[in-house]
Amino acid sequence: MAATLRDVAALAGVSIKTVSNVVHDFQHIRPATRERVRAAIDELGYKPNISARSLRSGRTGVIGLALPELSLSYFAELADAIIQAAERRHLVVLLEQTGGGDRDREIAMLSSPRLQLTDGLIFSPLGLSTEDAALLNVGYPMVLLGERVFGGPVDHVTMHNVEAAKAATMHLISRGRRRIAIIGAHEGEVVGSAVLRVQGYREALAEAGIPFDPALICNVGRWHRVDGAEAMRALIDTGVSFDAVFGLNDTLALGAMRVAQVAGLRVPEDVMFIGFDALDETKYSLPTLSTIDPGRDEIADTAVRLLVQRIEEGVTPRVPEVYLADYTVIDRESTAA
Amino acid sequence: MAATLRDVAALAGVSIKTVSNVVHDFQHIRPATRERVRAAIDELGYKPNISARSLRSGRTGVIGLALPELSLSYFAELADAIIQAAERRHLVVLLEQTGGGDRDREIAMLSSPRLQLTDGLIFSPLGLSTEDAALLNVGYPMVLLGERVFGGPVDHVTMHNVEAAKAATMHLISRGRRRIAIIGAHEGEVVGSAVLRVQGYREALAEAGIPFDPALICNVGRWHRVDGAEAMRALIDTGVSFDAVFGLNDTLALGAMRVAQVAGLRVPEDVMFIGFDALDETKYSLPTLSTIDPGRDEIADTAVRLLVQRIEEGVTPRVPEVYLADYTVIDRESTAA
DNA sequence: CCGGTCGATTACAACGTTGCAGCCCCTGGC
DNA sequence: GCCAGGGGCTGCAACGTTGTAATCGACCGG
Structure with missing residues (x-):
């Protein structure tokens, strides 16, 4: 079985909380103690139990990403960019596919219990439309991508x-x-x-x-x-x-x-x-x-940034933000003069 | 705040455990009680807290999928197939990108705490090689894909x-x-x-x-x-x-x-x-x-099936299984006679 | 030499769930 | 009329973590 804080504490001869403090790099720990705890952690190969941590703190470090289908290259490249952007912020991505524009599946996904262990959702719908905007009023942080819904109650990252x-x-x-x-x-x-x-x-x-x-x-x-x-x-x-x-x-x-x-x-x-x-x-x-x-990378990075912001500010209501990424025309052979 | 078992129990006038029993469809519950609890659950919109459940039971219903990069179409299509296969078994997929064949990143990923809330891992390495087989002896269920490592200690799904x-x-x-x-x-x-x-x-x-x-x-x-x-x-x-x-x-x-x-x-x-x-x-x-x-779909489905099997059988050691998917030659214009 | 301050550490409770043991009451057999 | 059995339900403890409050000793200024 995996080592727990208790095991480490016993080995290092300190309290559980001290180990927790070392793990979190809290101040007010004597260098000697810190060293002892560090050694015990290494010796036992201790890894924090994320379920427990998340139960306690309400955070999981996981964000959901819901998009139509990875077999569309656009979404594959978008997912790639978002996963990388998330990683830069120490988040992992839980990926859901909603199928190619199936409105009902998209709506069902918004209240899926599978999202429970997620801190927030980046949602790229293909079947919803503006009259569904109210459905986006879910109880968790969310960032919307794409051009299906405008004026909804959530932050929206899209392009010109x-x-x-x-x-x-x-x-x-x-x-x-x-x-x-x-x-x-x-x-x-x-x-x-x-x-x-x-x-x-x-x-x-x-x-x-x-x-x-x-x-x-x-x-x-x-x-x-x-x-x-x-x-x-x-x-x-x-x-x-x-x-x-x-x-x-x-x-x-x-x-x-x-x-x-x-x-x-x-x-x-x-x-x-x-x-x-x-x-x-x-x-x-x-x-x-x-x-x-x-501007895919810009979109990905902004989406994650806004989501993190929403997650961190808690339930404070705020005017939804709309971000429009810059575009560029790429001139190649198919339009050569 | 989200409703908990306690809230539901209070509303239905039963104990917490009874609600839990209803949620899990345990027997020995009077239809009348079951109905009352069901109604309370609906009224409050109760959803089980997966962190707590997982802390208690050790299961999360999430499997990890680690592959090099989604921007390679092959992996995007593989991920698509695996996510669908997982969904059929009521599992969600947490996706990690290890980069294009970076051995160190692949090794690091195997012991990443980010995998903590995962029941098992489907791993498609590109940088490891057969001498790294021992590294696959991780403490959690795992299924290996690809042709980098053979004879390792884990189930392996690959092709001819x-x-x-x-x-x-x-x-x-x-x-x-x-x-x-x-x-x-x-x-x-x-x-x-x-x-x-x-x-x-x-x-x-x-x-x-x-x-x-x-x-x-x-x-x-x-x-x-x-x-x-x-x-x-x-x-x-x-x-x-x-x-x-x-x-x-x-x-x-x-x-x-x-x-x-x-x-x-x-x-x-x-x-x-x-x-x-x-x-x-x-x-x-x-x-x-x-x-x-x-045979991508076959590979995806088999990988998930084997992983679920490993997860369910617990730590019982077993001879690793190797599954080879069938291939087909597709004859198109580029080789037309 | 004493009160106060601060650094270092600890005890305790709580997050929401589930396994276990046990309770109560009803039924049926003798 | 009593006991065994079991259906239906409950209480308690525990999973591993973290926030809060508390403790204890050392050090400092007056």
């Missing part, structure tokens, strides 16, 4: 979606393109990344005096590679002319770009492509994919 | 690496290729996936009577996309002739394939490519990439 999408579109326009297709719109939706990015696209067109053509807007179900591929196939089949494609995320853009190339279109000569997310793989596609870097 | 690599190579040979390059070897290593897969490659060559040419073996540092790309560039620069490439994982193969195409080689006409791992993205690359499906 409209502006970034506008910048992506303007990048294509600056390269001389005027028939710019969108891959990844969500028909009928009024909330979410798709809506915002399409809005940015329209703003760019308007500013450049290019008429908006609904025939260039390709709707998809989900944002997987296969959806991008199918949308591009459908677009080509309609016979509509286009000279550039804005994939609302990289995965869509990559799927679409592949189909375009198979269909004999040259990239970037015939069609330029730009994506969104700056996934690692966009650096190595053929051609390399221009994209928007949404 | 040599056979699968041999099958991949024979697939290329059956398509008429004889100058098959390997991308991803690790010079000087004697353990790990690279070694085993190269061995399978050599066995296939030998069986087909094809001489082994060391000039076709490309060493890399890590197994990222950029490493595959650089290795391919180097290979082309040497001027060695080759008509097929076996990427020791999909990421390497995709990186290499891109460089080959940029260099003017046609795939599969001039050079065929096959990878390893059956990542989702191999379905959508240009061309689609042939690969080996290592």
